[in-house]
Amino acid sequence: MPVFRQAVPPRRAAFAAAIAVAAGLLISTPLQAHHQKLEREESARSVAATTAHREATERRPDQIAWLAEHVKYVEREAAHTEAEAVLARAQEVKPALDTKVDTAPLASSVEPLTALASLSTRQIITATEKAKTELSAAEAAGAEVDRIAAEKAAAEEALRQAEAARLQAEAAAAAEVLRLANTPEGAKAAARELAASTYGWGDGQFSCLASLWTKESGWRFDAYNASGGATGIPQSLPGSKMAAAGADWQTSARTQIIWGLGYIKSTYGTPCAAWGHSQARNWY
DSSP states (O other): OOOOOOOOOHHHHHHHHHHHHHHHHHHHHHHHHHHHHHHHHHHHHHHHHHHHHHHHHSOOHHHHHHHHHHHHHHHHHHHHHHHHHHHHHHHHHHHHHHTTSOOHHHHHHHGGGGOGGGSOHHHHHHHHHHHHHHHHHHHHHHHHHHHHHHHHHHHHHHHHHHHHHHHHHHHHHHHHHHHHHTSHHHHHHHHHHHHHHHHOOOHHHHHHHHHHHHHHTTTOTTOBOTTTOOBTTTTBSSGGGGGGTOTTTTTOHHHHHHHHHHHHHHHTSSHHHHHHHHHHHSOO
16 A cells, blocks of 8 residues: 655645745854954055055155154264264364474365354365365374384494493403403413513513412402501502502502512513512511
8 A cells, every 4th residue: 555745734844934934144254254254454554555555655745844844964973973073083183293294285185174154065075085084194194104203213222232232242241351360370461561662571580479479469459468567469568559550450450460560670681689678677
């Protein structure tokens, strides 16, 4: 037996369709509203960006004029600052440079920098560059003068030190010669040479002289007889008599020997005669 679905009454079908449509509207309406809000916000941002870009790239004439004046002001202030710095440096170094080089070009170049108010910005820049060039040239010339002077001073100091070293070496050599000459052996050598060259006395006479002064002083230039005051190698009495042979009689064996040989020659004739008198009288 066939089975048939029960037919839905027309009124019920229409009601169901209306419910479905209403449900769809309830779901789609909030989503559409949200999307529309996003679209409006995006559009507003785009308009704002476009406006800002246009305002940034298309300034009004009064803004452009203000910017131009501001740029000129900044440029002039910078030119002023550099000019004043160059002028100050020139005024600082010129007194010292005046004693070394010709500073007339420098003075002429910085003169305009003393009246900046009367110059345009371009004139200030030009004058400053010229002054900087002259300042650099003057300072370089002054430095060269200083270098030459320093080299000269160094050379003179080197010569002075070399001369001082030479004199010191000579003094040291002379002192060493004197030291050796003032030893008993040095004094004997000097006496032998002087006796032969001055008086023609040979070894025989020198042998007597050696014995005489060995007895008197031991050939010591600083010998001194406290009881009588006799002094030096020849035992001069007083010692100051030997000043006739040289002002250094107190420190030079050679000077004492020169005086002693002269005394022997004038008093006894020869060293052997003086030695004989000393042996007989215990003095000469």
